[in-house]
Amino acid sequence: MALIELRNVSKIYFLGGEEIRALDNVSLDIEAGEFVSIIGPSGSGKSTLMHIVGCLDSPTHGTIRLDGVEIQGASSRELARIRNRKIGFVFQFFNLLPKLNVLQNVELPLIYSGVPAAERRRRAMDALKLVGLENRVRHRPMQISGGQQQRVAIARALVNDPRIIFADEPTGNLDSQTGETILELFRDLSRQGRTIVLVTHDPEIAAMTPRRIEIRDGRVAPQVNPKLAGLDRFPAAQAAGANTPV
Amino acid sequence: MNLLNAILVGFKEIWAHKFRSLLTMLGIILGVSSLVGMSALVKGMENGMREALVAVGGVERVRIEQADIPAEQAHLADQAPGITMNDVYALKHNATLTRLITPEMRLRNVTITRGGRHATPFIFMGTWPSALEMNEHEIQYGRMFNEIDDESARSVCVIGTEVRDALFGSPEELGYDYNPVGQQVNIQNQVFTIVGMFKYYESEQDRRRRLAEQARLQVAAMTSTNSAGGASRDRGRGGRGRASWVFRVKNNTVYIPLNTMWLRFRTAAGTNNTPDPRLTGLAIKVADVDVLEPAIEQAHKALLRVHNGVEDFSFETQENWAENIASAIRNARMSGGIIAAIALLVGGIGIMNIMLASITERIREIGIRKAIGATGTAIFIQILVESVVIAIIGGLAGLVTSFGLVHVLTSISPTDNAPEITFLSCAVAFSFSVGVGILAGLIPAFKAARLDPIQALRYE
Numbered sequence: 106m107a108l109i110e111l112r113n114v115s116k117i118y119f120l121g122g123e124e125i126r127a128l129d130n131v132s133l134d135i136e137a138g139e140f141v142s143i144i145g146p147s148g149s150g151k152s153t154l155m156h157i158v159g160c161l162d163s164p165t166h167g168t169i170r171l172d173g174v175e176i177q178g179a180s181s182r183e184l185a186r187i188r189n190r191k192i193g194f195v196f197q198f199f200n201l202l203p204k205l206n207v208l209q210n211v212e213l214p215l216i217y218s219g220v221p222a223a224e225r226r227r228r229a230m231d232a233l234k235l236v237g238l239e240n241r242v243r244h245r246p247m248q249i250s251g252g253q254q255q256r257v258a259i260a261r262a263l264v265n266d267p268r269i270i271f272a273d274e275p276t277g278n279l280d281s282q283t284g285e286t287i288l289e290l291f292r293d294l295s296r297q298g299r300t301i302v303l304v305t306h307d308p309e310i311a312a313m314t315p316r317r318i319e320i321r322d323g324r325v326a327p328q329v330n331p332k333l334a335g336l337d338r339f340p341a342a343q344a345a346g347a348n349t350p351v
Numbered sequence: 352m353n354l355l356n357a358i359l360v361g362f363k364e365i366w367a368h369k370f371r372s373l374l375t376m377l378g379i380i381l382g383v384s385s386l387v388g389m390s391a392l393v394k395g396m397e398n399g400m401r402e403a404l405v406a407v408g409g410v411e412r413v414r415i416e417q418a419d420i421p422a423e424q425a426h427l428a429d430q431a432p433g434i435t436m437n438d439v440y441a442l443k444h445n446a447t448l449t450r451l452i453t454p455e456m457r458l459r460n461v462t463i464t465r466g467g468r469h470a471t472p473f474i475f476m477g478t479w480p481s482a483l484e485m486n487e488h489e490i491q492y493g494r495m496f497n498e499i500d501d502e503s504a505r506s507v508c509v510i511g512t513e514v515r516d517a518l519f520g521s522p523e524e525l526g527y528d529y530n531p532v533g534q535q536v537n538i539q540n541q542v543f544t545i546v547g548m549f550k551y552y553e554s555e556q557d558r559r560r561r562l563a564e565q566a567r568l569q570v571a572a573m574t575s576t577n578s579a580g581g582a583s584r585d586r587g588r589g590g591r592g593r594a595s596w597v598f599r600v601k602n603n604t605v606y607i608p609l610n611t612m613w614l615r616f617r618t619a620a621g622t623n624n625t626p627d628p629r630l631t632g633l634a635i636k637v638a639d640v641d642v643l644e645p646a647i648e649q650a651h652k653a654l655l656r657v658h659n660g661v662e663d664f665s666f667e668t669q670e671n672w673a674e675n676i677a678s679a680i681r682n683a684r685m686s687g688g689i690i691a692a693i694a695l696l697v698g699g700i701g702i703m704n705i706m707l708a709s710i711t712e713r714i715r716e717i718g719i720r721k722a723i724g725a726t727g728t729a730i731f732i733q734i735l736v737e738s739v740v741i742a743i744i745g746g747l748a749g750l751v752t753s754f755g756l757v758h759v760l761t762s763i764s765p766t767d768n769a770p771e772i773t774f775l776s777c778a779v780a781f782s783f784s785v786g787v788g789i790l791a792g793l794i795p796a797f798k799a800a801r802l803d804p805i806q807a808l809r810y811e
């Protein structure tokens with residue numbers, strides 16, 4: 106049984122009578138320990154997919170199993186608990202709380218899972234050591250660089266030892282060199298056996314991951330050989346590929 | 352997220368917006384301080400009124416006076432005995448709920464002279480020594496006359512301070528408090544010896560003011576070495592209403608033994624050369640206010656028997672007065688309460704307003720918190736706690752302010768009764784402010800708790 110199982114998942118928005126299929130009948134499995142990238146052009150539904158799998162949003166149709174548990178129809182309290190214990194998010198805009206210092210930001214998920222203060226501190230420090238920021242704990246997010254902020258966000262995502270880490274364009278707001286160090290961090294985490302789902306629109310980044318899932322107009326595009334990644338820039342190749350079975 | 356954490360976050364949030372929080376708290380501060388201040392004023396008023404009531408003997412004291420015979424008994428008029436010592440003895444034996452009985456024989460328009468000076472007491476009466484307790488008198492110099500004085504109809508008297516002031520000079524006049532005990536005075540041209548003098552009666556408020564004045568004068572005297580006599584007493588002329596009148600009457604009292612009154616001043620009035628035995632009235636004190644009604648009933652029965660069924664007497668209680676006080680207090684409380692409630696309501700609306708603004712400002716933060724696992728309940732509690740913390744700080748500040756407010760009120764209108772801040776009013780005001788904080792926080796907290804995490808995260 107896969108860690109993540111999506112079956113016929115659709116997300117439909119209704120805007121002024123018009124139907125927008127942000128996700129259209131998506132089925133896919135992600136195994137524990139996989140390092141997957143989700144790639145596709147802007148507006149293709151990558152974030153929507155990540156939010157639904159990450160229990161931030163609920164699908165219009167379809168079923169989702171996360172770690173063996175069906176999550177559609179779960180109460181918002183249960184979803185919050187799953188987000189807290191099993192999922193770590195890393196966002197493009199870091200999403201740290203500006204009024205809290207680095208350590209407090211990393212401690213936050215532990216506060217919501219009721220971990221006592223001393224252990225909270227210890228685990229937050231461990232997570233910060235992992236991302237190499239143990240000497241910046243008293244700084245506010247505004248007092249450190251973008252790359253450092255993203256590492257704090259990764260430490261926050263890791264602190265509760267989640268089953269999956271979702272990263273939505275984690276390098277989208279960083280220069281390429283800093284982005285490279287962040288990606289290196291993800292590769293390290295992957296080598297340690299963590300399941301990572303990386304959302305990106307950059308084929309070069311996607312090319313680094315062992316598996317790529319391509320999304321177009323809310324649908325999963327047929328699997329493409331990573332070596333031929335460049336081909337999907339050509340409409341003809343894409344049209345031809347669409348007929349090949351998964 | 353436990354409560355302590357929520358409170359800490361609340362404090363941080365308030366500290367981060369100090370000025371805004373202060374403005375928000377202002378409503379609560381005003382509400383709490385007006386509530387406490389109002390109730391302090393009312394309490395002061397009540398104290399003044401009750402003081403006067405106690406000074407005339409309290410609610411337990413009931414007067415029995417001669418009254419017109421009811422129309423249906425008019426034919427029995429010649430059998431009406433009036434109020435006599437027989438009534439006193441009858442009550443003593445049969446009115447078990449009555450604790451104290453004092454006969455009163457009054458004389459009006461009495462002039463007391465000494466040397467070139469004279470006094471006309473408001474109350475001049477012959478009575479028993481128990482009148483001291485009955486009418487809440489206290490002796491300052493000498494003693495009350497006793498049973499032996501009464502038995503042998505000695506020409507002794509106990510006087511009030513204003514009578515002393517008129518005959519011998521007031522402390523302001525003399526520069527010291529004159530002790531008249533042992534002096535002789537002429538009452539209606541009969542010589543009496545003063546055996547005692549009552550203390551000076553005044554309202555608590557007057558006393559405080561006088562002491563303050565005294566202290567001021569002493570300081571003035573120390574600095575200028577120009578002794579300015581004793582502290583001046585307010586003769587009640589400055590005061591207003593029934594309360595200060597009560598104290599004035601009390602200070603203008605002269606008591607003599609009942610038998611002395613009867614023999615010395617009633618002889619001429621009686622028929623067949625026996626003095627008129629009728630009393631002006633009786634005062635009785637019941638054992639307890641709770642049994643006032645049955646006690647009066649009992650006394651009524653006992654008197655009817657002595658009076659051969661002729662109802663030529665009436666009971667006069669202070670209950671009306673007590674009721675007037677109670678209703679005045681109720682009204683004052685009500686209007687004060689309404690004002691304070693409106694202030695608190697406005698304060699609550701202010702808190703709600705600011706909390707709504709605050710959650711709108713923090714939609715993204717709430718989204719982030721939710722994304723990393725905060726439940727709706729945790730967010731709800733966080734916002735609610737913040738609102739309550741504002742209310743609590745405002746409430747405490749309001750309590751502090753109310754002490755200042757009461758101070759200001761006292762100095763603005765010193766002739767009113769001294770306001771008294773009660774613990775109860777503080778407790779009520781504080782719990783109201785906390786309640787307002789909770790109510791004001793509910794809607795914003797609910798809104799924040801229900802925010803959709805995705806929309807909150809996308810919010811710019």
Ligand SMILES: Nc1ncnc2c1ncn2[C@@H]1O[C@H](COP(=O)(O)OP(=O)(O)OP(=O)(O)O)[C@@H](O)[C@H]1O
Pocket residue numbers: 118119120125126127145146147148149150151152153154306
């Ligand atoms: N709340 C919404 N209401 C209506 N349509 C929405 C809503 N949220 C997303 N969509 C639509 O769903 C589609 C997928 O959006 P999504 O954010 O998943 O794209 P994306 O692949 O993450 O794009 P990007 O790379 O720009 O982040 C878009 O066409 C978008 O307009």
Ligand SMILES: [Mg+2]
Pocket residue numbers: 151152153273
């Ligand atoms: Mg996106």
